[in-house]
Amino acid sequence: MTKIRLLLADDHPLIREGFRSLLTKNERFELVGIAENGKELVELAGSLSPDIILTDINMPVMNGMEAIEQIHKLYPNVKCVILTMHEEREYIIKALKLGVYGYILKNIERFDLEKAIIAVYEGGKYFSPIVTNILAESVVRPEQAPVAELTPREKEVLELVAQGLSTKQVADKLGIGTRTVESHRVNMLKKMKVNNTAELIRKSIEMKIL
Incomplete structure (x- = not known):
């Protein structure tokens, strides 16, 4: 055998x-x-x-x-x-x-x-x-309502956040300000129709964005 x-x-x-x-x-x-x-x-x-x-x-x-x-x-x-x-x-x-x-x-x-x-x-x-x-x-599960498309910069921020980086670390990595990072995060929550970062990452995986 x-x-x-x-x-x-x-x-x-x-x-x-x-x-x-x-x-x-x-x-x-x-x-x-x-x-x-x-x-x-x-x-x-x-x-x-x-x-x-x-x-x-x-x-x-x-x-x-x-x-x-x-x-x-x-x-x-x-x-x-x-x-x-x-x-x-x-x-x-x-x-x-x-x-x-x-x-x-x-x-x-x-x-x-x-x-x-x-x-x-x-x-x-x-x-x-x-x-x-x-x-x-x-x-x-019923089909979810469509969401607005993320910009290339938002996708960059999302990928780094999904890796566990803090707002400051994301900012340093991309060479932008922490307020800009936070603004991108808030915009993504609205576009993806979720309430927090954990839900944002989960939904992004489901939609094959990540």
């Missing part, structure tokens, strides 16, 4: 050990490596040639989403699966846009985890039930 080569990435030692223990109990699986951050994950993806990567989202140096984006460009045959506690809709939507083969919550049972890995290896996809429900709700 051909072994399924797995690469695991998580920054928490106890979680890494827990999933290492689960994965090595199945004789069909071969855990070829474990990464502690996104940068290490990209490097190991190249040197170990796994079939499937199981990665968390929030990790130091480089997060899981950024790592997946690089891996898909460098090693398109590797199948990436998110393994996380995050069940927020914006994370799920962004992961789907990156082309992940699965989105699994960490409270998954061992049997279901094994089923998910095998399904992905055989060409399918796997999403935890809660994730599937969230996706279903997204499909049945």
Whole structure:
């Protein structure tokens, strides 16, 4: 029987050990490596040639989403699966846009985890039930009212804000004043018809602006 080569990435030692223990109990699986951050994950993806990567989202140096984006460009045959506690809709939507083969919550049972890995290896996809429900709700939601188009400068500000930069950091990066940055932010909230920055980023991801 051909072994399924797995690469695991998580920054928490106890979680890494827990999933290492689960994965090595199945004789069909071969855990070829474990990464502690996104940068290490990209490097190991190249040197170990796994079939499937199981990665968390929030990790130091480089997060899981950024790592997946690089891996898909460098090693398109590797199948990436998110393994996380995050069940927020914006994370799920962004992961789907990156082309992940699965989105699994960490409270998954061992049997279901094994089923998910095998399904992905055989060409399918796997999403935890809660994730599937969230996706279903997204499909049945009524169409949102159209929004005004953002200017190129507003998009620049939005991208930097989405990266977690403060108003001053955005201003310094773009060589503009903090009041100008704040003005752009207020205008974007009005155009996108949202109430705060978190909603602005979420809606921008949904509309593929980010």
